[in-house]
Amino acid sequence: MAIPRLTEAARDAALARLPDWRLRADGLALLREARFADFSEAFAFMTRVALLAEKADHHPEWHNVYNRVAITLTTHDAGGLSARDVALAGAIDAVLRGHPHPA
Amino acid sequence: MAIPRLTEAARDAALARLPDWRLRADGLALLREARFADFSEAFAFMTRVALLAEKADHHPEWHNVYNRVAITLTTHDAGGLSARDVALAGAIDAVLRGHPHPA
Amino acid sequence: MAIPRLTEAARDAALARLPDWRLRADGLALLREARFADFSEAFAFMTRVALLAEKADHHPEWHNVYNRVAITLTTHDAGGLSARDVALAGAIDAVLRGHPHPA
Amino acid sequence: MAIPRLTEAARDAALARLPDWRLRADGLALLREARFADFSEAFAFMTRVALLAEKADHHPEWHNVYNRVAITLTTHDAGGLSARDVALAGAIDAVLRGHPHPA
Numbered sequence: 465m466a467i468p469r470l471t472e473a474a475r476d477a478a479l480a481r482l483p484d485w486r487l488r489a490d491g492l493a494l495l496r497e498a499r500f501a502d503f504s505e506a507f508a509f510m511t512r513v514a515l516l517a518e519k520a521d522h523h524p525e526w527h528n529v530y531n532r533v534a535i536t537l538t539t540h541d542a543g544g545l546s547a548r549d550v551a552l553a554g555a556i557d558a559v560l561r562g563h564p565h566p567a
Numbered sequence: 568m569a570i571p572r573l574t575e576a577a578r579d580a581a582l583a584r585l586p587d588w589r590l591r592a593d594g595l596a597l598l599r600e601a602r603f604a605d606f607s608e609a610f611a612f613m614t615r616v617a618l619l620a621e622k623a624d625h626h627p628e629w630h631n632v633y634n635r636v637a638i639t640l641t642t643h644d645a646g647g648l649s650a651r652d653v654a655l656a657g658a659i660d661a662v663l664r665g666h667p668h669p670a
Numbered sequence: 671m672a673i674p675r676l677t678e679a680a681r682d683a684a685l686a687r688l689p690d691w692r693l694r695a696d697g698l699a700l701l702r703e704a705r706f707a708d709f710s711e712a713f714a715f716m717t718r719v720a721l722l723a724e725k726a727d728h729h730p731e732w733h734n735v736y737n738r739v740a741i742t743l744t745t746h747d748a749g750g751l752s753a754r755d756v757a758l759a760g761a762i763d764a765v766l767r768g769h770p771h772p773a
Numbered sequence: 774m775a776i777p778r779l780t781e782a783a784r785d786a787a788l789a790r791l792p793d794w795r796l797r798a799d800g801l802a803l804l805r806e807a808r809f810a811d812f813s814e815a816f817a818f819m820t821r822v823a824l825l826a827e828k829a830d831h832h833p834e835w836h837n838v839y840n841r842v843a844i845t846l847t848t849h850d851a852g853g854l855s856a857r858d859v860a861l862a863g864a865i866d867a868v869l870r871g872h873p874h875p876a
Contacts, residue, residue, distance in 0.1 A: 501665070503832050504618045507823045508611040511717070514816045515607045515724040523812050525838045562604070606729050610720045614820070617713045618827040626709050632731045707871070710824045714817040721813045768810070 469542040470550070478550040484560075485537075485553050492545065493538035494553050498560055500531045509533060509559065516555045522548040572645040573653070581653040587663075588640075588656050595648065596641035597656050601663055603634045612636060612662065619658045625651040675748040676756070684756040690766075691743075691759050698751065699744035700759050704766055706737045715739060715765065722761045728754040778851040779859070787859040793869075794846075794862050801854065802847035803862050807869055809840045818842060818868065825864045831857040 470478065479487060485494045500506040506528060513535070517523045525536040537553055539546035573581065582590060588597045603609040609631060616638070620626045628639040640656055642649035676684065685693060691700045706712040712734060719741070723729045731742040743759055745752035779787065788796060794803045809815040815837060822844070826832045834845040846862055848855035 503823075503827060504615050504662075505665075507618065508615045511614045511720075511820075512607050512611045514717075514812075515610065515721060518721040518812060519725050519727075521725075523839050525836070527834070527836045529834045530832050559607075562608075606720075606724060614717075614823075617709075617820075618824060621709060621824040622828050622830075624828075626736050628733070628735045630731070630733045633729050710821050710868075711871075713824065714821045717820045718813050718817045721816065765813075768814075 467539050467542040467546045467548065469539075469544045469546060475545055478545075478553075482550070482553050482557065484557060488536070488538075492543070493536050494545065494549055495534070495536055496553070496556070497532065497534045500533075503530050506531050506533050512559045513556055516552065516559070520548065520552055520555075522552055524552070570642050570645040570649045570651065572642075572647045572649060578648055581648075581656075585653070585656050585660065587660060591639070591641075595646070596639050597648065597652055598637070598639055599656070599659070600635065600637045603636075606633050609634050609636050615662045616659055619655060619662070623651065623655055623658075625655055627655070673745050673748040673752045673754065675745075675750045675752060681751055684751075684759075688756070688759050688763065690763060694742070694744075698749070699742050700751065700755055701740070701742055702759070702762070703738065703740045706739075709736050712737050712739050718765045719762055722758065722765070726754065726758055726761075728758055730758070776848055776851040776855045776857065778848075778853045778855060784854055787854075787862075791859070791862050791866065793866060797845070797847075801852070802845050803854065803858055804843070804845055805862070805865070806841065806843045809842075812839050815840050815842050821868045822865055825861065825868070829857065829861055829864075831861050833861070 479485065482494070485496045487493075488495055498509065500509060510526070510528065510533060513524060522539070525538070527534045535556065537549040538544065539548050582588065585597070588599045590596075591598055601612065603612060613629070613631065613636060616627060616629075625642070628641070630637045638659065640652040641647065642651055685691065688700070691702045693699075694701055704715065706715060716732070716734065716739060719730060728745070731744070733740045741762065743755040744750065745754055788794065791803070794805045796802075797804055807818065809818060819835070819837065819842060822833060822835075831848070834847070836843045844865065846858040847853065848857055
């Protein structure tokens, strides 16, 4: 029961709606970085993403140093991008839009 | 090494600087409630307060239901309010001021 | 689309499988307390319950003081206990069984 | 007020007491990985490390994918390893020792 990989057309349409994300050079992942006022704010954001991820049963690859968080979204079972990545990227954007100090 | 309890004068001066907090009827604790858009936002706030509390080694009594958090601050070793409660209340206010949806 | 309230028989059968929970005096909620080594451990437990709750879209009423967490489960839309409370209670028990210092 | 960098002798003594950490190839950072049962357990561990880090005002560089967490400790103000890294590494080890499923 593999998860379907997005077609190139679907991927490009999704990217057009996600201007704060970029495609990884290999075309197989979405990338976004966010910067916060401090570690506390960054980790509170990570907690909200953790809740989104667990609810969606789709988890990010992410890296944090102090007030910066770098997120990679990809779907291993699809061998690249799937609708799950697009949905999670949109939900993360909604959190960041509501947040006082994204960058 | 008990922690000194605030004098009534110091307590009243602190309350004047913390308009979003009220004194518990017995005069021994500070109370504040906050309301958020949803559970995710409420729990992210709680995570930030947890970081503040652990850093200060002074922890709240608190209650959460969905998007609402009720916080009680008191210092058991002082038998009432101490400077630690006033400092933590101020730090919680700073988090809420930066937050998009406190109420 | 109210959520169905458990019959008394279903409620009693559930309680028999949840020996660490007790029924609130009014029969409308499940109660459990847990005690941890310190605040850090208690809050890590709360984070795991937050993930469970958000995934199930069913949230606890809970109270924390330092290393103690008291949880109340009820379903407002059912006017009492529903299958959601029983499922969340079971999931919380699984977290506590895996945890090194529950009490 | 730069933070003093560990001498090579102090660094080697610290590593001898931290058998689960290894030195990065450049000698300037400590590295450890941990693996958990699932994302929930991994994120609860990260929450405990976040509390330690904020308390110590010394934060990790870390990477998480699902149940795996990779931690890098270094002190930018020291241009390499300092006593802060050794202290935080020891505190992280204590969390992992108490944890049911580290690997």
